[in-house]
Each structure stands twice: as structure tokens, then as C-alpha cells.
Amino acid sequence: MRAGPKLQKLAQSLGDLQVISGAASLSIERLPLAAEGLYTCQALYDTEQGAKLYYYYIHLRVLAEGSLVWLRCGLENGTGPLYFLWEHETHSGLVSTVSQGNSSVFNMTEVNRNHTGWYRCVARNQVNQERSDRIWLDIIFGPDIPQIDVTPYSITDRGYSAQERQTVSLLCQAQSNPPSQYVWFYNNSQVYTGPQFTITRILRMHTGTYACLAQNTYLNTRSMKTISLTVYCE
Structure with a gap:
């Protein structure tokens, strides 16, 4: 019998958490500073060789408007010259390119609420390209004049x-x-x-x-x- 998702009491310190049904997703509302950090997703797959366990990692940063932010795209190996492209995905799913060039670092000065969203790095050379996992950037702001x-x-x-x-x-x-x-x-x-x-x-x-x-x-x-x-x- 499936009991469904279960949240530990300690999770309350990270905000209002909700496991999204039918998806390997976690929603966090009323995000506090304590929610910043490394998150791990553990996935169990049935294969012909038997069950296999995989781990996926993502780092969440909680920022306020006006902060200076930099994102670095790290590679374990790769033959140069290397070319880096950063993509930004909004809440509505709109994807745009926000930075590209030979630098692995993407700098954002004085971030604002429009910078909220998913970020992904694409690294490529003359023979191949690899895409990173997405990282969520949440910008804290307000309140505006009511x-x-x-x-x-x-x-x-x-x-x-x-x-x-x-x-x-x-x-x-x-x-x-x-x-x-x-x-x-x-x-x-x-x-x-x-x-x-x-x-x-x-x-x-x-x-x-x-x-x-x-x-x-x-x-x-x-x-x-x-x-x-x-x-x-x-």
C-alpha cells in the first residue's frame, strides 16, 4: 500500500513545503533564508540488471533585490576552446539566453524580481556540448506601495x-x-x-x-x- 509523500517536522523550518503529485517536484512557499542550500533527489529505477539508485543535486540560493550574484559553470574535463551559454526560464516556461561567451562565470549586478527563475549552463566545444542541471534563483523583494x-x-x-x-x-x-x-x-x-x-x-x-x-x-x-x-x- 502506498502511503504517499511524507514530510518530516524539520521541513517546516524551510517554509511551506508541498510535494507535487505525479512529478518529482517539491514546491516551497514563504521561502526563508534557512531554505538556502543543497537539495538531493533520490530516484530508484527498475532495470534489467535490477534496481538502481541515482542521486540528483541542486543548490538553492535565496537572495534579496539589489544583491550581486554570480553563477559559475564547472566542468570536470573538456578540450578547449570552450564556449558557455546561460539560459533563464521564467515561471511561465519562457526560455531566453542571458549570457554567452568563453567565460564560465555569469555575473548579475543588482538583481531584481525579474531575475527569479531557473538557470542552466550549456558548455560546448568543437565536438560536443553538455547541459547542466537547472538551478532555481529566488529573489526576495517588497512590499511595493499597496x-x-x-x-x-x-x-x-x-x-x-x-x-x-x-x-x-x-x-x-x-x-x-x-x-x-x-x-x-x-x-x-x-x-x-x-x-x-x-x-x-x-x-x-x-x-x-x-x-x-x-x-x-x-x-x-x-x-x-x-x-x-x-x-x-x-
Whole structure:
């Protein structure tokens, strides 16, 4: 009987881990610094000569925007002259060439969120070429200045407005990796935790300023957006 994938308690220190069903893949969300390091995949194959065990290795680096990064393509042997090509693959599967030449080192200065993705080295000479395993580069950033969406709403010279006894929803979104955590304030007093703050049957007493604080707990950074909401009687 197959019991399915099993995660040890120690794995919780690496973030929110999930084994992807039907694939030899591991997903890590809310990536902390502790997740950086060498990962090993153990694979068992049935062959005509019997079961064979193979190991695959990949090194994960966790970086923040603005860091200096270099990737080196190492070869055990190879007859020169050697030519190196680096490929970048995005979340959506788009593959592009980001570096090529006779240097085995690929330098990236002041990396940003667009550098997130898989990287692979292709080394070749006049008679052969070899492709490396992929390495995942995760860029930590944010949070950006939040965007607040009010539903339903009307706009006045003071900001947003709503009618009494309506249900008003305030949605806060700020780009960040790991994802932002949100805190809402009403007239400088904390009233809610989470991205969407809903007020059922809003009253005139709810008129005031509403602020959304977005926090990146990994970088210990934060940003805030404030709006004014006026409630009118029917």
C-alpha cells in the first residue's frame, strides 16, 4: 500500500513545503533564508540488471533585490576552446539566453524580481556540448506601495464615499516575495488583519481614514497606503 509523500517536522523550518503529485517536484512557499542550500533527489529505477539508485543535486540560493550574484559553470574535463551559454526560464516556461561567451562565470549586478527563475549552463566545444542541471534563483523583494480597491465606491474631492447601510469592501494588494502580510487601521487604530477588510451595513460613524500596512516579514520591510472614506446617509 502506498502511503504517499511524507514530510518530516524539520521541513517546516524551510517554509511551506508541498510535494507535487505525479512529478518529482517539491514546491516551497514563504521561502526563508534557512531554505538556502543543497537539495538531493533520490530516484530508484527498475532495470534489467535490477534496481538502481541515482542521486540528483541542486543548490538553492535565496537572495534579496539589489544583491550581486554570480553563477559559475564547472566542468570536470573538456578540450578547449570552450564556449558557455546561460539560459533563464521564467515561471511561465519562457526560455531566453542571458549570457554567452568563453567565460564560465555569469555575473548579475543588482538583481531584481525579474531575475527569479531557473538557470542552466550549456558548455560546448568543437565536438560536443553538455547541459547542466537547472538551478532555481529566488529573489526576495517588497512590499511595493499597496493598492487599495474599494467596492462599491464613488469618488469625491475628499477621497472615496459610500452610502449608509451598504456593505463596503476594502481590498489591499502589495507585490512582495514572500507574500505581504496586511494590517488595517481606522483613524490610526488597528481594526483588522488580512488583505480584505469588509464593513457590513456601514454607518456615518465609520467616516474617516483607512490605512493598509503591508509587511514583508523576511526582510522586515513595510509600506503603507491611506485613503479617506466618507459615509453619507441615504
